[in-house]
Amino acid sequence: MRPVPLVLPLAGLPHRVPGDTDAVVVGGGVAGISAAVVLAERGVRVTMVEAADTLGGRLGAWPHTLPDGTRQIVEHGFHAFFRQYYTWRAILRRADPALGFLRPVVGYPVISRRWPDEDLTGLPAAPPLSLLALFVRSPSLGLRDITGADRSLALELLGYHRERSTPALDAMPAGKFLDRFGITERARSMLFEAFARSFFCDPDALSAAELVAMFHFYFLGNPEGLGFDAPDTDYLSCIWTPLADHLTRHGGRIRAGAAADTVEPADDHRWRVRVAGGAQVTARHLVLALDPAGLRGLAERSPGLRRVGPALAERAAGLRVAPPFAVSRLWLDRDVAPGRATFSAVTGEPTLDSVTCYHRLEEPSRRWAATTGGSVLELHSYACVEPDAAQATARMRDELAALWPETRDAVVRHQLCRYEATAPSFPPGAAGARPTVQTDARGVRVAGDFVELPWCAGLMERSAMSGILAANEVLAEEGAAAEPVHGVPQRGLLAGWTPMTRRRR
Ligand SMILES: Cc1cc2nc3c(=O)[nH]c(=O)nc-3n(C[C@H](O)[C@H](O)[C@H](O)COP(=O)(O)OP(=O)(O)OC[C@H]3O[C@@H](n4cnc5c(N)ncnc54)[C@H](O)[C@@H]3O)c2cc1C
Structure with a gap:
């Protein structure tokens, strides 16, 4: 298995935007910096407006x-x-090309009072070997433990296919999926619950479609295996200071400690961002890269945005943390x-x-x-x-x-x-209702880990992908080539084969 190209630049389009244009990016986390860096590198005059005194948001x-x-x-x-965060790593290479x-x-143990530690690293990268190795190696997933498993649901894990898995599983809570899965309490606790809670909710408050998608992204569809890296020094020194320097070297401006109060349409197809304290910035393009509650609040305070982007406003109002x-x-x-x-x-x-x-x-x-x-x-x-x-x-x-x-x-x-409470929630039945990168408000794009993407990706990677997609929308409108995006294979080994699919045919 290899990384899959999800976006490739069209041949013949210029790398830099041909004309003079500008953008405001509201929010300086992973999503905002990804959008801002790409836009600035392509010749867009970028201003980043961040409420906190330091960049990074939840990172x-x-x-x-x-x-x-x-x-x-x-x-x-x-x-x-994680090593399959291809998009986020591509942005981080602007801070340090060699990463x-x-x-x-080393090691990724799950520990508990009741059972021995279980180390999830070192699995072969390619399915079905990764899955087989998980069963053979894991003391909590022996064959005895899966004899009661609902095989149709087990196959759902191997047969991830977004267009089919999401409608089939979205309404089901992940907790119910695990109940029906029929695995032992030990396998459930050691392998699935720790994993589900890392998405900031209990399994009963998480959509089964999200659990299956994330199981595909991290375990079964991941060409890199379940290993991960971490910075050897603090994130300010190795990520945020170098990325801010990179952005300013490309002409970007960063206004930290400046919370956007409202965003309103302005003359000449531009947007006006008013910042707390009275200052304002205008630009032709607007990328909203806030956390979910931040976006909801900004839309509530911005009647002009709601008027020209009623669908965006409705989706923002429905965001839950x-x-x-x-x-x-x-x-x-x-x-x-x-x-x-x-x-x-x-x-x-x-x-x-x-x-x-x-x-x-x-x-x-x-x-x-x-x-x-x-x-x-x-x-x-x-x-x-x-x-x-x-x-x-x-x-x-x-x-x-x-x-x-x-x-x-x-x-x-x-x-x-x-x-x-700033993390997005992915509750049962919510797929299709979250904001997308493209909006009905002309010139406005949304980025962040809560955004509905056309692909399956984990949290930081989702933020980076949505930021780059937002930048790509601007580049497309201005006639420049897209920034490439790579991801994990988007379908499981048995996609097209699972019992739920056959039942539907
Ligand atoms: C403790 C913890 C551990 C995590 N571990 C992992 C992990 O191991 N792997 C992983 O992939 N993900 C992990 N995550 C999730 C990851 O941090 C997020 O998915 C990611 O950082 C989100 O980035 P973002 O840019 O989408 O949003 P944010 O980081 O929330 O950025 C939004 C920015 O908008 C700013 N903002 C809000 N309102 C305004 C306003 N009105 N005006 C201007 N700016 C505004 C905020 O200050 C913030 O800087 C973890 C999160 C936490 C909290």
């Missing part, structure tokens, strides 16, 4: 001084940079046991979903730990049931102590806890 990073005076860069949370800041993260997630970074007075993996997914706990040993991952944390003899851990709860950051942190610490007893008596030298 953002910013300076923080510890009580002991050490200056650290802290982040929104650990991210896994030298990405290092393989996932439950809050909690990210707690702890600076501890001691290290954890030497065998602990750098990143572990956790299953079976009410609150804790993953733990990352930052002092074994990123340079600033490594340095702090080496100086103090301590460790830096980050605990995540992706669909948090606790009411606030303090209670989420306390609960995650208790659950961690049950899994890693050496952390029970560790003294917390410092902690930084965040709790917010």
Whole structure:
């Protein structure tokens, strides 16, 4: 299996836009920077407007001084940079052509109190070998465990085909899909629930179509195998500063700390973005690359946008966010046991979903730990049931102590806890209702991880793809060649063969 070209430039079109044109990109996360970088490289005068003081959105990073005076860069949370994120990696190559800041993260264990660890890495890349290896190797997916499985649903996993799988499975909650799947509690917990919760919701609040699509993207249709990389230093130093430099070198302007208040049509087929505080920017093209609630709020505050883009406004109004997630970074007075993996997914706990040993991952944390003899851990709860950051942190610490007893008596030298609801939700029955890149408002495009794309891709990759598609729409309108996009094969091995398909024929 190889990466599949999803968009290729048409021969004969110029690389740069032939005329003089401009664009405003609202939102400086993965989606916004992907759109802005491509547009600026092609000669579009780009202004990026970002509400926060630093770029990055949910991948953002910013300076923080510890009580002991050490200056650290802290982040929104650990991210896994999977190797089939071809589009996002292509943008990251603008920061470092060799992607030298990405290092393989060895092992990807799922840990639980009830069952032995299960390592999901090292599977052969190509299906059906990847699936067979998963069954042969995984202690939780032995043959005994799948004898009760509903084979038609098992084949749905192997037969992913967006146009067919989405209508067939979208209305079903992922939890019900797993119930009907008939696998054991252990296989369900170790393989599927930890995976489903990494999409920021409980399996009952996630569409089965989304679960199957993501299983295809990460496991079965992934030419790269389930390995991933992570930056060896903080995201500000290796991603956001170099990408901002790249953008400005290509003539882009970045206005951070500038929240867009309204966007309204202006004279001469232009758009006016009013920024909190009164300033304004106008441009011919507008890319809205906000988080879901940000887009919904902006559309609510912008009557002119609603007037010329009623379908966009309706889709934006219908956007829902996932439950809050909690990210707690702890600076501890001691290290954890030497065998602990750098990143572990956790299953079976009410609150804790993953733990990352930052002092074994990123340079600033490594340095702090080496100086103090301590460790830096980050605990995540992706669909948090606790009411606030303090209670989420306390609960995650208790659950961690049950899994890693050496952390029970560790003294917390410092902690930084965040709790917010900014992730999109993909509930049952919602496919087809989310905003698309193209809109009915002339000159306006939407990008972000909540956007309906024509392809199957994981979260950061979805943001990057939607950003590039938004840029491509502008390039097409201006008569320039498209930026290429690659993805995983878009159909499973048995697409066209699954029982649901045959039933429909
Ligand atoms: C803890 C955590 C762990 C994650 N782990 C992974 C992972 O391992 N792998 C993966 O693929 N994905 C992961 N994700 C998801 C990933 O971070 C997101 O999918 C991605 O970063 C979304 O990028 P975006 O540009 O679409 O949106 P955002 O990052 O939300 O960017 C939107 C931007 O718009 C700005 N904005 C909002 N309103 C306004 C306004 N009015 N004016 C101007 N700007 C505005 C925001 O400040 C923000 O910067 C994780 C997310 C979290 C929170």
